Amino acid sequence: MSGFKVAEVANSKNDEFYTPAYAITPLLRHLPPPYSDRPISIWCPFDTEESLFVRIFRLFGYQVTATHLSTGKDFFSTEPPACDYIISNPPYSLKGEVLERLFDLGKPFAMLVGVVGLFESQRRFEMFRAHDFEIMYFNRRVAYFKSYEDPAPSLNPPFSSVYVCKGILPKTIVFEEIAKR
Numbered sequence: 125m126s127g128f129k130v131a132e133v134a135n136s137k138n139d140e141f142y143t144p145a146y147a148i149t150p151l152l153r154h155l156p157p158p159y160s161d162r163p164i165s166i167w168c169p170f171d172t173e174e175s176l177f178v179r180i181f182r183l184f185g186y187q188v189t190a191t192h193l194s195t196g197k198d199f200f201s202t203e204p205p206a207c208d209y210i211i212s213n214p215p216y217s218l219k220g221e222v223l224e225r226l227f228d229l230g231k232p233f234a235m236l237v238g239v240v241g242l243f244e245s246q247r248r249f250e251m252f253r254a255h256d257f258e259i260m261y262f263n264r265r266v267a268y269f270k271s272y273e274d275p276a277p278s279l280n281p282p283f284s285s286v287y288v289c290k291g292i293l294p295k296t297i298v299f300e301e302i303a304k305r
């Protein structure tokens with residue numbers, strides 16, 4: 125975490141937007157089947173039980189641990205549960221810090237982040253240069269929603285979202301088509 129000014133940017137209200145199903149299901153093509161030879165477990169560290177990451181992965185048979193700031197589980201100080209993958213949409217304002225901790229943890233991960241500014245700092249340049257990683261790029265922009273009670277898209281960012289992954293995709297860049305409904 126050193127070097128990033130977490131306290132200045134944490135809890136930004138811009139961090140409260142939620143991911144629609146169509147942006148989550150493309151990941152399923154790249155995860156092993158949930159019961160191939162043993163259960164596959166996923167930690168969703170920015171997610172309540174309402175999160176569609178949590179609900180979709182459970183629906184497809186994965187074992188999911190959901191943790192979130194609101195239940196006292198700060199990603200940066202929470203000991204990772206035993207898991208095979210770490211997958212979520214992290215707080216926008218903390219994406220550099222989140223990716224840095226994930227690279228340090230060394231587990232396979234996929235994080236949905238805005239592409240704007242992703243590589244635009246010396247610190248991130250050095251972080252990405254130091255690690256192998258993969259990108260999942262979509263044909264359409266993801267529109268997010270603001271309330272689990274009303275999952276109608278309400279936030280259309282003027283930039284693309286991509287998954288930054290490690291140890292999940294078969295090559296450096298994977299292009300996926302999404303069907304927005």
Ligand SMILES: C[S@@+](CC[C@H](N)C(=O)[O-])C[C@H]1O[C@@H](n2cnc3c(N)ncnc32)[C@H](O)[C@@H]1O
Pocket residue numbers: 135139140141142143169170171175176177191192193194197198199200212213214215216
């Ligand atoms: C962009 S939202 C995405 C929520 C959910 N992952 C989804 O995609 O629907 C990021 C969430 O992370 C939460 N959050 C912010 N800082 C956190 C932290 N340090 N540890 C855990 N959760 C955090 C925010 O309150 C917010 O609900």
